[in-house]
Amino acid sequence: MTKWWVAFLAVAAIACGSDGSGNGGAADATETTANDAAGTDLPVGVETYQDPDTGCTMSTPYSCKTPWPAAGQCGVAAEGCKLNPGVDLTGRLYRIDHLYVDSPKGPTDDDPNGAIAATLSCLWNTQIAKDELVILFHITKHDPATGELEFEAGSGTRNFDGANKCKYQFLANPAPQTVKLKIDGCTFKWVNKTDGTPDYGVLRIYPDLITSPIPVVNMLPHGALTPDGGLISNGCLGGGICVDAAKKIDFKLAKEMTGCTNFYEFMSQFPDYVQVNAHDLPCDDGTRDGFEFKGRFDATWIATDFLDQRKSITRDFSCNN
Numbered sequence: 456m457t458k459w460w461v462a463f464l465a466v467a468a469i470a471c472g473s474d475g476s477g478n479g480g481a482a483d484a485t486e487t488t489a490n491d492a493a494g495t496d497l498p499v500g501v502e503t504y505q506d507p508d509t510g511c512t513m514s515t516p517y518s519c520k521t522p523w524p525a526a527g528q529c530g531v532a533a534e535g536c537k538l539n540p541g542v543d544l545t546g547r548l549y550r551i552d553h554l555y556v557d558s559p560k561g562p563t564d565d566d567p568n569g570a571i572a573a574t575l576s577c578l579w580n581t582q583i584a585k586d587e588l589v590i591l592f593h594i595t596k597h598d599p600a601t602g603e604l605e606f607e608a609g610s611g612t613r614n615f616d617g618a619n620k621c622k623y624q625f626l627a628n629p630a631p632q633t634v635k636l637k638i639d640g641c642t643f644k645w646v647n648k649t650d651g652t653p654d655y656g657v658l659r660i661y662p663d664l665i666t667s668p669i670p671v672v673n674m675l676p677h678g679a680l681t682p683d684g685g686l687i688s689n690g691c692l693g694g695g696i697c698v699d700a701a702k703k704i705d706f707k708l709a710k711e712m713t714g715c716t717n718f719y720e721f722m723s724q725f726p727d728y729v730q731v732n733a734h735d736l737p738c739d740d741g742t743r744d745g746f747e748f749k750g751r752f753d754a755t756w757i758a759t760d761f762l763d764q765r766k767s768i769t770r771d772f773s774c775n776n
Contacts, residue, residue, distance in 0.1 A: 536641035627765035697738035715774035
């Protein structure tokens with residue numbers, strides 16, 4: 456492994472929190488549960504705290520040492536699970552609580568999950584816990600009789616001041632994209648078009664520390680709901696990141712760092728581990744070539760703390776600092 460990569464991982468560890476938790480400053484926060492905290496829609500039983508700076512209830516800092524969930528559980532629900540009678544998911548908004556990257560994987564000598572996957576998972580989950588990376592699903596159509604379902608998938612934001620304090624909402628730039636699914640029992644999966652090919656979706660992931668969104672195209676989601684539809688578990692996402700898109704994305708691991716790293720050049724540092732291995736993607740440059748993306752997630756129904764409108768934002772992030 457190159458000295459450059461060792462240095463990169465060292466910086467990543469610092470960026471994710473000096474105590475390994477993803478946020479070295481939250482140790483003094485008062486822990487509670489979702490039922491005890493006003494104005495929170497985090498899952499019951501998940502530890503939360505009242506952020507003294509924002510006044511909003513937040514999930515506790517993410518530990519980058521947390522074991523990943525077992526692979527191969529996409530869409531697995533309890534045996535015989537069905538949505539409760541009368542449950543209509545139309546209008547529900549879900550926030551991704553964890554997003555674990557499985558591919559691109561990268562070298563495995565430092566981490567069995569793969570160094571690139573582990574670094575991205577550490578960074579993204581740290582930002583998710585602090586609402587610096589918000590990924591939302593909004594169900595716009597659900598037919599309980601047929602199981603047909605449509606939802607918008609995209610990046611969002613959380614308001615920390617003003618009249619809408621603590622509420623989540625979608626970004627308008629980039630806007631969410633519609634994905635079609637079907638529910639069978641408690642599990643949902645993508646659907647095929649009339650010609651038998653998958654009806655792909657798009658998810659644009661927009662962390663705070665990148666210059667433009669990371670578009671996961673040809674996205675196919677799969678997961679399981681609880682009977683009341685309150686939680687999504689064993690969720691999986693598959694798709695690809697186009698080469699032309701990767702070349703346009705610059706990022707850094709912490710705002711305090713100077714300059715940026717190009718995402719394509721970052722991936723290209725390790726040709727033995729990360730290859731252009733997807734060749735059927737709808738890329739803007741017409742080449743259809745990109746990197747395979749696979750990830751696993753869980754999500755929570757945000758029952759009250761959301762706004763059904765999109766918000767345009769202007770980021771203060773710069774590579775010139």
